[in-house]
Amino acid sequence: MLIGVPKETKNFEYRVGLVPSSVRELIAHGHEVIIERNAGEKIGFDDQSYQQVGAKILSTLEEIYEKAEMIVKVKEPQPDECKRLKPDQILFAYLHLAPDPKQTELLRASNCIAIAYETVTSSDGGLPLLAPMSEVAGRMAVQAGATCLEIRNGGRGILLGGVPGVLPAKVVVIGGGVVGTNAVRVAIGMGAHVVVIDKALPRLYLLDLQFGSKISTIFSTTDAIEEHVLHADLVIGAVLIPGASAPRLVTKKMLSQMRPGSVMVDVSIDQGGCFETSKPTTHQEPTYIVEDVVHYCVTNMPGAVPRTSTVALNNATLPFVLMLADKGYKKAMQDNIHLRNGLNVCHGKITCKAVADALKLSYTDAMQMIA
Numbered sequence: 594m595l596i597g598v599p600k601e602t603k604n605f606e607y608r609v610g611l612v613p614s615s616v617r618e619l620i621a622h623g624h625e626v627i628i629e630r631n632a633g634e635k636i637g638f639d640d641q642s643y644q645q646v647g648a649k650i651l652s653t654l655e656e657i658y659e660k661a662e663m664i665v666k667v668k669e670p671q672p673d674e675c676k677r678l679k680p681d682q683i684l685f686a687y688l689h690l691a692p693d694p695k696q697t698e699l700l701r702a703s704n705c706i707a708i709a710y711e712t713v714t715s716s717d718g719g720l721p722l723l724a725p726m727s728e729v730a731g732r733m734a735v736q737a738g739a740t741c742l743e744i745r746n747g748g749r750g751i752l753l754g755g756v757p758g759v760l761p762a763k764v765v766v767i768g769g770g771v772v773g774t775n776a777v778r779v780a781i782g783m784g785a786h787v788v789v790i791d792k793a794l795p796r797l798y799l800l801d802l803q804f805g806s807k808i809s810t811i812f813s814t815t816d817a818i819e820e821h822v823l824h825a826d827l828v829i830g831a832v833l834i835p836g837a838s839a840p841r842l843v844t845k846k847m848l849s850q851m852r853p854g855s856v857m858v859d860v861s862i863d864q865g866g867c868f869e870t871s872k873p874t875t876h877q878e879p880t881y882i883v884e885d886v887v888h889y890c891v892t893n894m895p896g897a898v899p900r901t902s903t904v905a906l907n908n909a910t911l912p913f914v915l916m917l918a919d920k921g922y923k924k925a926m927q928d929n930i931h932l933r934n935g936l937n938v939c940h941g942k943i944t945c946k947a948v949a950d951a952l953k954l955s956y957t958d959a960m961q962m963i964a
Contacts, residue, residue, distance in 0.1 A: 594662050594917075595624070595625045595626075595663075596626045596627070596661060596663045596918060597629075597657040597658065597661025598626065598627070598628045598664075598666065599629045599657045600630075600632040601632075601668055603668045603669075603671065603893060604875045604877065605893070605897075606667065607636050607896065608667040608896055609636065609899075609903055610667055610685075611628075611907065612638055612903060613638055616628070616643055616647070618911060618915065619914065620646065620647040622915060622919060624918045626643075626647070626648040626649070627648065627651050627660060627661060628648050628649070628657075629650075629651060629656075629657050630650050630651065630652050630653075633903075635899065636903055637900060638903075654674070654677075658677035662682065663682070663685060663914075664678070664683065664684050664685065664686070667686060667687060667903070667906065669686060669688050670684065670686065672695070672696075675699035675700060675703060678703035678705040679703065679704075680705065681706065683705070683706045683708065683917060683922050684706065684708065685914065685917065686709070687710045687863075689709070689863045690938070690948045690952070691838045691864055691948050692863075692951070701941045701942075706940070707936075707939070708917075708935040708937065709836075709935055709937045710910065711863075712934055713913060713934060713935035714935075715931055716931070719771075722906070724771050725905035725906050725909050727770070727771035727775070727833075727860075728775050728905070729894070729895040729901065730772055730894040731772040731774065733897060734772070734776045734779075734858045735753070735764070735776050735779040735780045735827075735829070737889050737891075737894070738753075738764070738827040738858045738889065739752075741858070741887045741889055747854065747880070747882055748854045748855075749852065749853070749855065749856075751826060753780065753784060754785060755784065761785050762785050762826035762827060763821075763824060763825050764788070764827045765789075765822055765827070766831055767790050767818065767822075767842060768791060768831035768833065769790075769791035769793070769800050769831075770791075770833055772833070773789060773829070773831035774800065774803075776860075778804075788811060788821050789808055789809070789810055790811045790812075790817060791811075791813055794812065797812065822847055823847060823850050824852075825851070826855055827857075828843065828855070828856070829858045829860065830857065830859040830860055830866070831860050832861045832867040833861065834864070836947030836951075837864070838865040839861035839864040839866055843869060845869045845870050845883070848870060848883060851884070853885035854885065854886075854887070857887070857889070858889045859889070862891070870883045870886075870888060871888065871890045872888075873891075874888075874889070875891060875892075876896065876897055916929060917932070923963045926963045927963055934959075936959045936962070936963075942962060944957055
C-alpha cells in the first residue's frame with residue numbers, strides 16, 4: 594500500500610503522523626511511504642531521516658493526497674484537506690466529529706474511509722490511541738493551570754503547592770479517566786490539595802487505592818460539582834464519552850460564584866467541552882476570561898510538546914497502521930472489532946453511533962459497509 598503523511602496545517606501543530614522508525618517498519622512489510630517536505634522538521638525528524646529509511650519526500654500536500662492510498666496524520670483534516678480526499682482513500686487520524694458537523698459533511702461528501710483514533714478500542718474497554726495524548730494532556734493541564742494562576746495571566750496569584758505557612762491551592766479534577774489520573778498525579782507532585790470527581794464508583798475506588806490520602810474522591814452529582822467547583826482555585830475538565838459530545842457540567846451561573854482569578858482548563862474541548870462557557874482556543878491565544886474566571890481551552894494541548902506526543906502516539910498507532918496496510922481496510926476490520934470501532938465515516942455513511950446521535954444523522958452499522 595502507498596501511505597502518505599502530510600504536514601499538519603492546524604495552528605501551532607508540529608506533530609507528525611509517522612516517525613522514521615514507523616516508516617522503516619512499514620517499508621519492511623513491503624509498503625511505500627511518501628512524506629510531505631519538512632513534515633517532521635520542527636520536532637527533529639528532518640527529510641533526510643525519512644529518506645534514510647526508504648521514504649520518498651514530496652514537495653506539496655496536494656501530491657500527498659493525490660497519490661496516497663492511505664493518509665496517516667494527527668489532527669483532523671482542515672476543510673481544504675477534506676476536499677482533497679478521494680473515494681476509497683483511507684484517512685487515519687484524530688477526527689472528533691461529534692461537535693464538528695462541517696468536517697463530518699465534508700468527509701461524507703468525499704466518500705473516503707475515515708477512521709478515528711479516538712474511537713478505536715481495546716480488549717479491556719480502553720481507548721488505546723487516545724490514551725497517549727490523554728496522558729500528555731492530563732499532565733499538561735496542571736502545568737497550564739498553574740501558569741494561568743499567575744497574576745500576570747489573570748489568575749489569583751497563587752502557587753499550587755503553597756509554601757510553609759501558606760495553604761496550597763485546591764485543584765478539582767472532573768473525570769477520573771486517563772486524563773484525570775494524569776492530572777491528579779502532577780497536581781499531587783506539585784503539592785496541591787486535590788479533589789477528583791467521577792460518576793463511576795469502581796474508578797474512584799481505583800484512584801483511592803493508587804493515591805490514598807493524597808486526594809479526596811467524590812461521587813459525581815450536580816450538588817457535588819457545584820460545592821467543589823465554587824471553592825476551587827483550578828478546575829480541570831477531564832470528561833469523555835467516547836465519540837460523543839462532552840456533557841456541560843459546569844454552568845455559567847457557577848462561574849459567577851467562583852473566586853475572581855480562578856482558572857478552568859477544559860481538556861474535553863476536542864469533544865465540545867464540559868464547561869458551559871468553553872470555546873476552542875489556540876496555543877497562540879490560549880485563554881479568555883468569563884465572569885473573572887480564566888478559561889484555557891486549547892484544542893490540541895499535546896501539540897505544545899510535539900516530539901514527546903508524536904513518539905507516544907506512534908507507539909500506539911503503528912500496529913493498526915500495519916494492520917490496515919497489510920490487509921486492506923475491509924479485511925483488517927473484519928478481523929479486528931477494535932479497529933472496526935474506529936470507523937466513523939465510510940462511503941458517505943456515518944458508522945459510529947455516538948457521532949450519528951450527537952449530530953442527529955442516520956447511523957449505518959460498520960459491518961454492513963465492510964461486508
